[in-house]
Amino acid sequence: MRIDLYQTSRERDAYDEQANLYSIILATEHLERAYARDAVTQKEYSHECKKLLSQFRLAERAVSSEMNTETFMTLYQMDCPRAKERLLIQGVPEPMKGGSDEASHAVTVAETVQHFITTMDAVKLEQRAVDELQPLLSDLLDALTRVPDTPNDFEPNHRIQKWLQKLNGMRAVDEIDEDDSRQLYHDLDAAYTEFTRYLKRS
Template sequence: MNPRQPYAPTPHSYVPNSNLHATINLDEEVKLTETRAERDLQESLAEIFSIIVTLDELEKAFLKDAIPEADYTEICERCLKQYKFLTSDETVSRAFVGLEEFKAEWDLEVPRATERIRVGMPSTTLTASSSMGQSASSHNHQQQNQQSQPGGQLILEATQDFITFLDALRLGLLAKDQLHPLLTDVIQSVNKVTDRDFENRGKIVQWLITLNQMKATEELSEDQARELELDINSAYQGFKSTLS
């Protein structure tokens, strides 16, 4: 009986070729990119990856009440701005392709971050928090003791934001990068006045999502613009009804 071999036998003998040798220095750092442009692109894609993962964890923490509303809002807004800035670059955009493609390429399961990026705003901005509502109510109560119109300055700012947005539509400003910031101002100023879900408030949110999904220079059609003007004007009337 042959003695047991310390290794698995091979069917064929192998004779190393002394002419073969490593083509790289094993002590030398391997460069993943050759040019500055390639390095910048890889860094941008890595940042996008980090932002997406961070957003998903942030949403989880907020749902568990593990982070204060103010901190959540600040971090979320910063992440979304960075994401939009990075993906707006033409070179990065071509490599990134799209959120779904990027997630598939890197095997990312981030449903909460996906929804937040789709909406384009923190959940605290879309829905006024109870603490915000209590703050507004307290402020309004104090103002009632001093003047006939409660929260006069906040109401004036919200009214002006509504009018500014509607005027922009009537002037023919139809691009996403023209309308989205103005409509964001509307929902933010409204939230400072009331946390009540007034009639057609949801229309503001829905149009924010629609605009957010458009490319920066993409424009609404004439039919969309008329529908948007009608919806926001209706929301404005609903907002005013909460003040009476």
């Protein structure tokens, strides 16, 4: 006996989007496990993880009108703790430390400053949608984690990570309110100030 999961093309598209999100979460879990076992190099891991994070944001946006990702994982009984940590909490690949080459360091610092400015400008221009802010904060945190020799408890990283975690718990179509927007700008400004202090000390 055949059981149809959908009756219309719209329902079929919805199931396809959910299947896509499911496969991305599963692939991320396998990648994280492989990296933990040293089965892939750091370069391979970083490349694949960035690709999965980008695909995840698109897939999450397509499914977000129905449920958030945590609800999705619970509904389909997905036991993927590493993927959940990477996709919903960290939002960036595991930091790549090392590479203290002076030119490389200068490029990374310049990129980080640019990401700070871009993100702060977006908040100042009252961009409040999750799918507008989340990629900016994710790119900023990715740049921060690539700055060499920062301590594990580097305050700017924690500030940005806190906001990413908050946004990752919301749907892509949701918006932060005015109070959150002001707090986000304050935290970005404080993180940028601490980052510039670190540069002067180093």
